[in-house]
Amino acid sequence: MALNRKRWFQVHGWLSLPVWAVFCFVCITGTIAVISHELTWLTNRDARAENPRGLPPQPLPALVEAVERVERVVPGAEIRQVMVFEPYLVTAVGFAMPGKPPAIAYVNPYTAEVQAINHGLTFIGFMRALHGWLLFPWHHSWSVGYYLVAAMSIVTLGALVTGVVIYKRFWRAYTRPQLRPAAGTRVLLGDLHRLAGAWSLWFLLVIGATGLWYLVQAVLWHSGTHVWEDPAPVALHELPLTSGEPPARIALVQALGAAQRALPEMQPRWVSFPEHNRAHYGIAGSGDNILYDAQSWRALVNPWTGEVDAVRTPAAMNALQTVAHIADPLHYGTFGGLWTKAIWFVFGLLLSAMSVTGFLIWRKRTFGAVRKPAPRHAAARVAAAEGARP
Structure with missing residues (x-):
C-alpha cells in the first residue's frame, strides 16, 4: 500500500x-x-454606464442611431453587431468604416451617449484571448x-x-x-x-x-464537425427585385420585434447585422435558465420579409449542444452575476x-x-x- x-x-x-x-x-x-468586466469598469471611465438620473435602458435601435450620428463615424459606416453587457457597463456597437479597421463604440445604455470609440483590442477581449489560446x-x-x-x-x-x-x-x-x-x-x-x-x-x-x-x-472544430448546423441562407425568391436602386432592409426595431414575438422569454444581449443580401439578422440573448450562456436563445430574422426563419432554445438542444452553451457560464462563473x-x-x-x-x-x-x-x-x-x- x-x-x-x-x-x-x-x-x-x-x-x-x-x-x-x-x-x-x-x-x-x-x-x-x-473579473475582466469589473476591472474594465474600474480602470476605464468611458466603459462605465453611469445613470445618476435613474433613467430606464434605451432600446437598442436608439443606441445604434446614436452611433450613426457621431461625427467620428464617417458616412458609409456599416454597423456589424451590438453587444449588451452588465447593467454597469456600456453597450458595445461594432462597426466598420471604408478603408479603416473595425471599431467599437461605447454607448451609455441609459442616455444613448457615445462615450468613446475603440479602434483596438479591448482589455476584455485581450484577457479572453490570452487565457483561451495564449495569443x-x-x-x-x-x-x-x-x-x-x-x-x-x-x-x-x-x-x-x-x-x-x-x-x-x-x-x-x-x-x-x-x-x-x-x-x-x-x-x-x-x-x-x-x-x-x-x-x-x-x-x-x-x-x-x-x-x-x-x-x-x-x-x-479541427475536424470540421459542427455542433450546430449552418443556417440556411435567405431563399432567392425572397430577395427584392429592384431597378438599380439598392434594396432597403427592414429596420432593426422590426427585426427585434419579430424576434421577441417568436421568443418572448428572451432578453436580447447580442445582435448581428446581415453581412450580405442572403444573410439574416441574428438576435440572441439569455432566458429564464441562468446556466445557459447569452446566445442560447436565438432567432434568425429575414431582413427583407421580417419573418423569423429559425429559432434556437435550450429545450430543443441535444446533449452536445447543451454542453456547448453551459460550459462558459460554469467555467467563468458568470451565471450568478457578481456573487459567483x-x-x-x-x-x-x-x-x-x-x-x-x-x-x-x-x-x-x-x-x-x-x-x-x-x-x-x-x-x-x-x-x-x-x-x-x-
Missing part, C-alpha cells in the same frame, strides 16, 4: 511539474478573465495555443484524482484544518497545499470538466497558489534529497569499494 501511495504521489507531482509554468499562467490569466495564431479552425490551454484540463483532473488518493481522509480539512507555521517552510507549504486542495475539489472538478469540453470542442464571479475569482487564486506551492514542495523534496549527505554505512561501503579497485 505504501508503494502504491508513493507511486500516486509521483504521478501527482509529474502531472504538474513538466507543464508547471503553462498551467500556472493559464490559472492566473483565467482568474483575471473572470497563438489561428490556422483556419484550429490553434496550437487553444489545444495547449485545453489540455491543461487533463492536468487539472489528474491532479484532482491523484491528490484525493494520496491525501488520506481529506475531509478532515473541512472540520479540523491544520496549519503549522512553526514546523518549517516545507511543512507549512504542504499544509497550505493540502488545505487549499481539499476546499477546492469542487472547483477543480468544474474547471477540469469544462476545460475537457474545450478540448473536445477544439477537435470538433467573486467566488470563482477567490478559488481561481487558490488554484494559482496551489500550482506555485506544489512546485515549491517538489523543489524542496527533490533538491533536499540531492543535498542530503549519504549515511555513514553507505559512505563506508563506497570507500571500501573504491579501495578494492585495482
